Amino acid sequence: MKAVSRMSSSPKGSKTKIGSYQGVMVSFSITIGTLFITITREVGSISGMEAYIAVPAAYLIMTILLVPVFLFSSRFPGKRIGEYSQTILGGFFGRLLSLALMAVMMAAAALVLRNTAEFWGAALMPETPVWFFLVTLLILVIYTLMNGFEVYARVCQVLFMIVIGSLLFLVIASLVKVDLENLLPVFYRGWEPLLRGCLRVAGFAAQYAIFSAVICGHLRDARTIAATGLKGWLIAGLLLSLIMLAVQGVFGPQQMKKFVSPPLELAKIIEIGGVARGLEALLVSSWIIAGFLQITAYFYTTAIIMTDVFPRISFPTSLLIVSAPIFAGAYLVNDQEQLFALFPVLRTYLILPVAITAFGLLITVAFLRGMLKHGTPSGQKEREEME
Amino acid sequence: MMPKLAVFFVILAVILNITGCWSQKNMSDLAFVMGIGFDVPPEGADAQMHEYLSLQIAVTSAFVQEATGGAGGVAWVTSALGKGPADAKQSIAKQIGRVVFYGHTAAILVSKERAEKGLQGIMDAIERYPGFRRSIRLFIVDGKARDVLEAQPKLDQISITAMLRMVRHTGITYDIPFGDFVAQTESETIEGALPIAGTVPPGGYSIEKKEAGSEVGGGQEGGGAGGAGGKQSGSDSSKQSQEKIVHMGGVAVFREKKMVGTLEGQASNGFLLFKEQFHNRIYAFETDEFGDMSVIIRMLNVKPDVNIVKGRLQIRIKTVFSAGVAHVETAQDFTDKHIREKVTRVLAGELADAIKQAVTKAQSYGSDVFGFGGQLFRKNPKLWKQYRETWPELFSNAEVQSEASGTIIRTGIIRQSSS
Numbered sequence: 001m002k003a004v005s006r007m008s009s010s011p012k013g014s015k016t017k018i019g020s021y022q023g024v025m026v027s028f029s030i031t032i033g034t035l036f037i038t039i040t041r042e043v044g045s046i047s048g049m050e051a052y053i054a055v056p057a058a059y060l061i062m063t064i065l066l067v068p069v070f071l072f073s074s075r076f077p078g079k080r081i082g083e084y085s086q087t088i089l090g091g092f093f094g095r096l097l098s099l100a101l102m103a104v105m106m107a108a109a110a111l112v113l114r115n116t117a118e119f120w121g122a123a124l125m126p127e128t129p130v131w132f133f134l135v136t137l138l139i140l141v142i143y144t145l146m147n148g149f150e151v152y153a154r155v156c157q158v159l160f161m162i163v164i165g166s167l168l169f170l171v172i173a174s175l176v177k178v179d180l181e182n183l184l185p186v187f188y189r190g191w192e193p194l195l196r197g198c199l200r201v202a203g204f205a206a207q208y209a210i211f212s213a214v215i216c217g218h219l220r221d222a223r224t225i226a227a228t229g230l231k232g233w234l235i236a237g238l239l240l241s242l243i244m245l246a247v248q249g250v251f252g253p254q255q256m257k258k259f260v261s262p263p264l265e266l267a268k269i270i271e272i273g274g275v276a277r278g279l280e281a282l283l284v285s286s287w288i289i290a291g292f293l294q295i296t297a298y299f300y301t302t303a304i305i306m307t308d309v310f311p312r313i314s315f316p317t318s319l320l321i322v323s324a325p326i327f328a329g330a331y332l333v334n335d336q337e338q339l340f341a342l343f344p345v346l347r348t349y350l351i352l353p354v355a356i357t358a359f360g361l362l363i364t365v366a367f368l369r370g371m372l373k374h375g376t377p378s379g380q381k382e383r384e385e386m387e
Numbered sequence: 388m389m390p391k392l393a394v395f396f397v398i399l400a401v402i403l404n405i406t407g408c409w410s411q412k413n414m415s416d417l418a419f420v421m422g423i424g425f426d427v428p429p430e431g432a433d434a435q436m437h438e439y440l441s442l443q444i445a446v447t448s449a450f451v452q453e454a455t456g457g458a459g460g461v462a463w464v465t466s467a468l469g470k471g472p473a474d475a476k477q478s479i480a481k482q483i484g485r486v487v488f489y490g491h492t493a494a495i496l497v498s499k500e501r502a503e504k505g506l507q508g509i510m511d512a513i514e515r516y517p518g519f520r521r522s523i524r525l526f527i528v529d530g531k532a533r534d535v536l537e538a539q540p541k542l543d544q545i546s547i548t549a550m551l552r553m554v555r556h557t558g559i560t561y562d563i564p565f566g567d568f569v570a571q572t573e574s575e576t577i578e579g580a581l582p583i584a585g586t587v588p589p590g591g592y593s594i595e596k597k598e599a600g601s602e603v604g605g606g607q608e609g610g611g612a613g614g615a616g617g618k619q620s621g622s623d624s625s626k627q628s629q630e631k632i633v634h635m636g637g638v639a640v641f642r643e644k645k646m647v648g649t650l651e652g653q654a655s656n657g658f659l660l661f662k663e664q665f666h667n668r669i670y671a672f673e674t675d676e677f678g679d680m681s682v683i684i685r686m687l688n689v690k691p692d693v694n695i696v697k698g699r700l701q702i703r704i705k706t707v708f709s710a711g712v713a714h715v716e717t718a719q720d721f722t723d724k725h726i727r728e729k730v731t732r733v734l735a736g737e738l739a740d741a742i743k744q745a746v747t748k749a750q751s752y753g754s755d756v757f758g759f760g761g762q763l764f765r766k767n768p769k770l771w772k773q774y775r776e777t778w779p780e781l782f783s784n785a786e787v788q789s790e791a792s793g794t795i796i797r798t799g800i801i802r803q804s805s806s
Contacts, residue, residue: 122517126517181761181765185764185765185768188769251570252570252574254570254573254574255566255569255573265521265566268520268521269521269522269564269566271522277522278520
């Protein structure tokens with residue numbers, strides 16, 4: 001009963017609880033999403049021959065960015081970053097920090113929305129104007145989130161199995177076409193290409209850290225946050241590493257950076273037994289679904305942070321508010337090349353520094369204020385007081 | 388009441404706007420392109436029109452006629468000039484009156500003459516267009532590409548289908564998808580190569596070849612088909628070429644997307660051996676001890692090794708094979724171990740020699756189609772960096788050693804020849 005009353009006092013679905021498995025599937029929306037479409041080209045062009053090493057290495061190293069999320073989740077169970085940042089930094093600075101996180105995620109949402117629309121148009125419907133895809137995706141995203149976070153979690157639970165299945169199929173079907181000569185030699189240019197590739201993936205880790213800091217409040221059992229978060233990150237890392245390996249093994253680093261979407265090109269050449277060809281339409285359809293789920297995750301993150309910063313704004317209203325700048329941002333991108341140029345700039349020079357600064361600041365202040373000490377978690381204490 | 392009214396208007400608006408499927412393409416509105424040919428523009432054509440493009444279009448109504456017992460060609464070839472491949476495609480669309488659909492295009496043919504001018508523009512147009520797959524095949528035509536598109540094979544309805552069958556199933560020619568060829572031509576460590584096709588009259592190949600004055604005997608693989616196809620030109624050739632069938636032979640060698648030469652006969656076989664694409668094929672050769680002899684190559688393992696000694700490239704190629712005897716001119720007893728060893732030695736020498744001939748011929752073009760540069764790059768990236776700029780010269784002056792060893796695993800279903 002207590003849980004029910006707590007839910008009813010919050011914005012619709014903002015305190016809905018989900019299981020650990022659902023949490024992992026929701027995590028995939030950010031950690032996989034449509035990342036494989038861009039990551040292969042981006043890391044491939046930066047790291048060259050070492051690209052297939054850079055992706056798994058970066059996913060392992062960047063796990064460190066998730067540590068603050070797990071730490072705060074254990075200290076403030078059931079709370080989101082928009083809530084505990086105000087507890088740690090105080091109302092004004094906490095809100096300021098939340099707004100900064102909201103702004104960067106909003107910018108990322110705009111680019112991801114446009115990227116999915118571009119991919120949809122380029123791969124399946126080249127004669128359709130981009131605004132059609134933007135509006136369609138926007139309507140679908142808002143409709144899904146209006147029905148609550150649990151609905152979104154269940155949608156992820158069902159649809160991401162299809163996406164993961166399509167990616168695994170792509171990897172397996174392309175194995176026979178992999179040329180090992182495309183994977184060697186490595187490190188002949190030193191460590192720099194590998195590290196630069198890792199830095200690019202770090203931007204993804206920062207996005208995931210912010211998203212995790214928001215959805216951790218939804219986990220039914222707060223103790224599972226570390227396991228859930230790590231599963232969501234590392235399984236995605238494994239899958240993207242396999243995709244990277246397949247793409248590089250088939251095309252080689254030189255061709256890989258030339259393509260708009262290397263996995264799409266891979267999907268176009270795979271065949272089974274010389275009979276089943278032209279399967280890319282099926283695969284691409286599932287990838288557009290992944291794009292929709294990814295955009296939904298960004299929308300949810302920005303909208304829920306807004307309700308935390310401005311408690312008077314209801315969740316549906318905040319959804320509508322954030323959708324305007326996200327749509328405008330997506331629509332205002334001039335062309336594909338501008339989009340591809342903006343992605344790395346945003347991830348590496350905006351999201352990553354903002355996330356590191358935010359979590360660094362929170363840890364420092366929380367430590368100084370003694371909020372990281374062992375004992376009763378702060379959130380638990382407050383909830384007990386409220387009850 | 389208001390929500391119901393709103394829903395009603397939304398449904399009404401949707402119904403009124405949906406007058407058909409979005410971006411619909413009816414089968415009857417499409418012209419299915421099966422193959423594309425590129426030739427040099429005919430003499431007297433507008434000098435601004437650099438591209439002469441031919442499309443082999445499936446006549447869909449002919450398939451229906453054939454199924455119902457009617458007659459009529461199943462493919463129609465039409466050509467147009469244009470300022471580049473994309474413009475030429477647009478020009479053809481003006482003749483057709485249907486939406487030109489490239490989703491089923493399986494092969495692109497380029498005449499030797501056109502390929503010698505460079506494939507940059509053609510490859511760019513193919514790569515950019517989303518309708519083409521990277522698995523389509525690219526062929527160089529000894530003669531006119533249009534003639535091959537018009538050729539009428541006896542066992543297939545369309546020449547392109549016959550060509551693909553030759554590549555994919557019979558394995559008698561160099562098999563390389565378009566995407567891999569692009570990768571080769573853009574790589575620093577290997578140059579591109581493509582299979583050569585041509586046309587010959589059905590059933591009269593040997594005679595035709597002799598009449599054409601070819602030095603290569605009729606029926607010999609890799610002999611090239613230029614004698615027949617190359618002599619035809621313009622619209623006069625159309626009727627003749629329709630009575631021809633497709634013939635595969637030889638390998639076109641490229642340097643930076645420009646065709647610079649061909650590997651034919653023994654050199655062509657050597658190239659296929661090096662690429663380990665000479666599987667389950669007859670390899671015929673002449674020996675002093677056994678007379679004319681043929682073997683079926685069952686397994687190949689070619690290992691090249693490169694080294695630079697005192698500024699000179701040294702290439703060593705080691706080939707391991709297993710083969711079966713298909714034919715011996717003089718009676719032999721293969722139960723005798725010494726005979727088998729002798730055959731193995733002779734065959735090893737033949738294979739090693741064929742590979743060496745292929746490399747030597749490619750050296751004369753300065754085109755490393757074997758990827759020795761890649762070998763050096765993987766073995767010693769720093770050394771490669773040092774020599775990459777002068778690689779064509781280094782390759783041309785390389786010292787080549789080729790050796791082979793193997794076993795005769797079968798002698799057919801008899802062990803001794805009857806004398």
